[in-house]
């Protein structure tokens with residue numbers, strides 16, 4: 001068995017697929033892993049993959065052309081997922097030395113798709129365990145991202161920048177970036193993924209955004225609110241209080257609809 | 272009336288959001304609009320929930336009244352002019368800055384602006400229009416706006432506001448004209464249904480409705496401030512209060528059906544009555560607001576909109592109320608056992624839709640999947656069919672899942688054992704278990720007076 005070890009990013013996994021394909025080692029003999037192996041197997045050869053943007057782009061273009069943009073988006077979402085998948089429906093086969101993980105599932109799904117008459121329908125083939133696994137991952141990412149489109153909270157800092165801190169399970173920053181740069185084109189904003197220590201940065205008037213390492217983010221700066229920030233937080237919390245109909249009070253339903261892990265970053269739930 | 276001068280924004284916001292909260296609609300759905308690259312905001316068709324209030328409801332919009340200094344006296348409403356409560360009014364600027372600042376911080380998807388009637392319907396509608404104008408044209412706000420049309424206001428004002436809003440609604444309030452006369456003497460079916468019809472026509476024509484070109488020049492939209500100059504693109508909705516008056520479910524659903532068919536409404540909302548005024552002439556409902564009844568009405572509404580049911584199939588003069596213990600589809604199936612069992616591998620889409628436990632998605636998947644294989648019960652489970660409900664009503668290749676009887680009482684008993692018949696959120700809200708005998712629906716059937724609707 002040849003194990004290709006790559007970075008846990010879209011470019012990393014795309015490059016690994018390119019290299020694996022190019023290696024002519026036989027698809028059966030290949031396993032792609034997007035993290036360090038937990039223990040090294042005796043009869044395996046481990047091959048490190050150097051992320052290569054050019055190769056990655058070739059893979060991306062091929063997928064878009066043959067499988068369509070919708071499938072491409074779904075696959076990218078799946079790759080943005082954090083493993084293990086909490087739904088645990090990955091139908092792992094105990095007999096497999098190598099269980100289903102996203103990078104390898106992605107590779108197998110592509111192989112399967114390219115063998116189909118109409119590869120654009122690949123995501124309907126839920127009988128295939130690899131496709132099913134990616135489908136579940138992508139749904140998971142999609143749901144979390146959609147939640148955060150609503151639950152994310154910006155705070156205005158002294159310098160006028162809007163700053164949001166969040167603790168997502170999955171790597172959803174790119175999805176948030178697309179949404180908020182379309183919505184708030186005239187704002188300078190930053191979304192800080194504290195779990196991954198990454199920051200998404202958008203500059204007013206610029207269509208794009210960038211995601212960068214933020215392990216050394218200036219703690220003082222991000223707690224230095226503008227003069228009116230606390231005022232608006234108070235107004236929002238006041239609104240949030242008074243909008244509840246006492247006769248229908250139902251905290252269980254509330255917690256079910258906005259899970260506790262999102263509450264901790266939402267100002268209206270801070271005491 | 273207590274009107275205070277120099278009230279802070281905080282006080283106003285508290286009064287005017289508290290006063291708006293019984294309006295149930297809070298969705299930001301129905302319109303997809305990209306950002307325009309300059310102003311602030313975009314819209315996503317399925318809508319986005321930004322938080323959930325203490326009663327578990329989605330908060331998507333800044334839901335406020337423009338004013339609660341109301342000259343009307345609707346007895347179910349806490350803002351009625353006879354009530355001694357704190358009063359407040361916003362200015363258009365105040366509403367704009369709250370909306371913009373909340374939106375920037377991602378608290379909300381947009382604004383839901385309703386209002387009591389200050390001075391006169393026209394005066395109020397004009398203030399609402401001015402607010403929307405400022406928000407769209409001066410603040411370049413491109414997010415979602417749901418606005419109330421004020422009953423009795425000049426159609427020209429309603430029209431102008433409609434070109435700036437995404438959704439417009441005018442509440443029917445009560446299911447029959449009689450109840451309306453009794454509880455809301457200043458409103459009438461006419462002042463409610465006329466603007467409703469006007470909005471409907473406006474959505475159709477999407478042009479100036481009145482042929483009145485005199486104000487075209489002052490139309491903000493001719494200044495090309497919004498990319499899409501559509502009239503109420505997300506459609507209109509309305510709301511009825513449930514349980515304040517004696518109408519039965521048959522009457523209420525007939526009205527809803529009329530509104531969907533004749534007025535092409537996007538949504539009808541049902542609001543369980545809360546006796547805020549402790550008004551002695553209005554009922555005090557022993558179990559609190561009738562949440563379970565409200566839930567059944569929403570389920571039935573769903574059957575009308577997505578399952579091709581008509582009200583006359585679900586209810587009748589002789590059987591005017593839903594069985595509160597069963598969802599309306601199970602209830603219907605039990606009374607129509609002659610249609611069952613349905614063979615999964617053969618039945619058409621509409622027949623499948625009517626089987627309890629099979630939703631629209633599962634019905635579609637069944638049709639898709641059986642093209643290549645014969646389906647059995649294990650497949651149905653994977654597809655997402657709720658077998659514990661469906662099993663009494665279906666066969667797969669001629670076989671039932673277990674040996675069961677196609678008998679009303681037998682199936683009913685089994686279905687009632689399933690506690691999910693009463694949704695979790697109502698079970699857990701401390702909904703009192705009333706015995707079957709307590710729900711003897713003894714109200715005498717009222718003559719249905721739907722002259723303008725049906």
Ligand code: SF4
Nearest residue numbers: 341343345348351387
């Ligand atoms: S018009 Fe009637 S329902 Fe509306 S605020 Fe006034 S009293 Fe309340």
